[in-house]
Amino acid sequence: MSQKKVDFLIIGSGIAGLSYALKVAEFGSVCMITKSDQDESNTKYAQGGIASVTYQPDSIEKHVRDTLVAGDGLCDEEVVNMVISEGPKRIEELIEWGARFDKTEQGEFDLGKEGGHSENRILHHKDNTGWEIERALIEQVHSHKNIEILDHHFAVEIITQHHLGQYVNSSTPGITCFGAYVLNTITGRTDVILARTTLMASGGAGNVYATTTNPRIATGDGVAMVYRAKGRVADMEFIQFHPTAMYQPGVQPAFLITEALRGDGAVLRNQKGEEFMYRYDERGSLAPRDIVARAIDNELKVNGEDYVLLDCKNIQPERLELHFPNILARCRAAGIDPLMESIPVVPACHYMCGGIVVDQNGQTSINHLYAAGECSRTGLHGGNRLASNSLLEALVYSNRASNDVIRKFEMVEFAQNVPEWDIKGTADPEEMVLITQTQKELQAIMSNYVGIVRSNIRLERALDRLQILNRETENMYRRTTLSAPLCELRNLILVGYLIIKAARLRKESRGLHYSIDYPRPGETLLRTSGQKP
Numbered sequence: 001m002s003q004k005k006v007d008f009l010i011i012g013s014g015i016a017g018l019s020y021a022l023k024v025a026e027f028g029s030v031c032m033i034t035k036s037d038q039d040e041s042n043t044k045y046a047q048g049g050i051a052s053v054t055y056q057p058d059s060i061e062k063h064v065r066d067t068l069v070a071g072d073g074l075c076d077e078e079v080v081n082m083v084i085s086e087g088p089k090r091i092e093e094l095i096e097w098g099a100r101f102d103k104t105e106q107g108e109f110d111l112g113k114e115g116g117h118s119e120n121r122i123l124h125h126k127d128n129t130g131w132e133i134e135r136a137l138i139e140q141v142h143s144h145k146n147i148e149i150l151d152h153h154f155a156v157e158i159i160t161q162h163h164l165g166q167y168v169n170s171s172t173p174g175i176t177c178f179g180a181y182v183l184n185t186i187t188g189r190t191d192v193i194l195a196r197t198t199l200m201a202s203g204g205a206g207n208v209y210a211t212t213t214n215p216r217i218a219t220g221d222g223v224a225m226v227y228r229a230k231g232r233v234a235d236m237e238f239i240q241f242h243p244t245a246m247y248q249p250g251v252q253p254a255f256l257i258t259e260a261l262r263g264d265g266a267v268l269r270n271q272k273g274e275e276f277m278y279r280y281d282e283r284g285s286l287a288p289r290d291i292v293a294r295a296i297d298n299e300l301k302v303n304g305e306d307y308v309l310l311d312c313k314n315i316q317p318e319r320l321e322l323h324f325p326n327i328l329a330r331c332r333a334a335g336i337d338p339l340m341e342s343i344p345v346v347p348a349c350h351y352m353c354g355g356i357v358v359d360q361n362g363q364t365s366i367n368h369l370y371a372a373g374e375c376s377r378t379g380l381h382g383g384n385r386l387a388s389n390s391l392l393e394a395l396v397y398s399n400r401a402s403n404d405v406i407r408k409f410e411m412v413e414f415a416q417n418v419p420e421w422d423i424k425g426t427a428d429p430e431e432m433v434l435i436t437q438t439q440k441e442l443q444a445i446m447s448n449y450v451g452i453v454r455s456n457i458r459l460e461r462a463l464d465r466l467q468i469l470n471r472e473t474e475n476m477y478r479r480t481t482l483s484a485p486l487c488e489l490r491n492l493i494l495v496g497y498l499i500i501k502a503a504r505l506r507k508e509s510r511g512l513h514y515s516i517d518y519p520r521p522g523e524t525l526l527r528t529s530g531q532k533p
């Protein structure tokens with residue numbers, strides 16, 4: 001086993017980890033570990049773009065208001081004001097780092113619109129904004145001599161007093177992070193990386209559900225590690241389902257059909273051809289995501305159908321070809337030409353609004369541990385994230401965390417006498433089938449009982465089933481050699497448990513958490529009448 005010492009350890013190479021690395025690398029040594037190839041992340045698949053105020057008639061006040069409305073009364077207003085106000089500066093920086101955003105013939109940004117936005121304010125690069133951001137940031141990171149990136153290195157646990165043999169519980173004052181145990185998934189060796197400070201930038205947990213837009217890496221590892229280390233986690237009941245993923249049974253991840261298409265005029269119809277969204281909300285197909293996803297879910301149940309349709313014929317064919325080339329290519333590969341026919345779509349798990357609780361500097365409840373990006377819970381999203389606010393949040397918080405950490409890291413001592421990872425268990429080829437099967441069971445439980453529409457009895461049933469999976473998996477973990485798939489399964493089960501626990505505590509329908517046992521006053525979900533205005 002080897003032991004490495006760095007000033008700044010970063011877990012994850014999406015927008016949060018990469019943009020933070022570029023800042024702190026000016027001041028000390030950086031080691032960024034990432035469990036797959038370095039560009040594999042939720043960031044890479046972002047389509048719609050980044051929401052930020054650029055021109056009038058848009059304003060900070062309008063963007064703040066839209067964010068608060070989407071968040072359903074649960075946003076931290078101070079955080080919302082801070083993120084939206086600091087956004088434009090962070091976008092300028094991203095452009096300086098080489099990210100390209102589409103412009104009009106007049107040389108102004110070609111701003112898109114998505115559900116819940118009162119103005120066009122979304123900067124984008126065609127329909128693959130995330131790929132462009134990831135490309136630009138990775139290029140910058142490669143040119144920095146202080147940054148080492150370790151691909152295929154999986155963070156198993158953060159190191160705290162617990163690993164030094166000291167007793168820790170949730171009321172221990174000053175739980176401290178000293179780095180992480182890291183599994184090299186190529187060699188199978190688990191090493192210690194000691195760090196003065198650590199940033200958790202491990203992204204979301206979409207794979208806790210059966211259908212998700214998230215790539216394989218999104219298994220909630222950061223949230224699970226921090227929770228096991230007795231750090232604070234919150235708002236886990238607010239899981240965002242994107243209304244429009246392409247309906248292709250068996251294809252994982254589900255391919256996203258960006259909301260920007262609806263911003264450009266595409267509309268949702270049921271299979272009878274009805275523009276059903278006006279029955280649910282006066283904003284029609286551009287209502288906030290939680291409302292659209294619930295409405296689709298209801299249409300599917302009421303009509304007994306497997307998908308609804310996204311009709312793009314209001315958008316000029318030239319505009320579709322120019323601005324949405326990847327979506328067109330992916331649909332055509334599946335035998336659908338959006339210029340001629342509607343795209344079959346269904347909701348899919350997309351984004352985790354809750355996560356590791358951080359203050360306005362990205363500091364978690366654990367000393368020397370920061371968190372940024374989708375794994376964190378900042379208070380920006382409240383009960384429901386406004387579309388395209390997450391890339392912005394990651395940039396703003398990575399910047400704030402870097403400013404804070406730069407002031408403090410030199411005073412932090414490295415931990416002494418950290419034990420090696422306790423190698424135990426034997427490799428057993430039969431275990432892989434147990435892992436994949438258990439993951440499928442977990443995803444079925446979460447999708448059937450803890451999805452878009454919930455109830456007390458469904459949540460109770462989900463909890464009972466999860467307890468069995470948890471017991472079996474913990475037994476397997478104790479007797480099997482450490483592997484990334486087994487760690488991911490443990491993490492997914494824990495994240496599932498945290499979602500259920502938070503959902504059971506919320507005795508109301510709010511934002512993305514909808515329970516038939518606690519309808520909103522005056523609300524009936526089942527709408528069969530209502531007209532387009």
Ligand code: FAD
Pocket residue numbers: 011012013014015016017033034035036038039040041042043044045046047048049050051129130153154155156201202203204213214215217221222256350351372373374375387388389390391392394
């Ligand atoms: P990620 O980009 O997911 O990066 C996480 C990193 O952590 C990865 O490198 C991963 O390999 C690594 N990692 C995870 N666990 C471990 C571990 N145990 N050890 C080591 N490494 C680990 N948001 C918007 O604002 N606008 C959009 O248009 C938009 N479109 C989207 C489209 C899709 C299809 C998806 C899936 C998401 C979209 N989002 C969008 C959401 C947004 O992309 C993400 O919230 C954001 O990119 C998260 O960035 P991040 O850096 O926090 O995490």
Ligand code: SIN
Pocket residue numbers: 046047048049114257258259260386387388389390
């Ligand atoms: C999309 O392009 O529809 C996704 C945007 C987001 O998740 O913010």
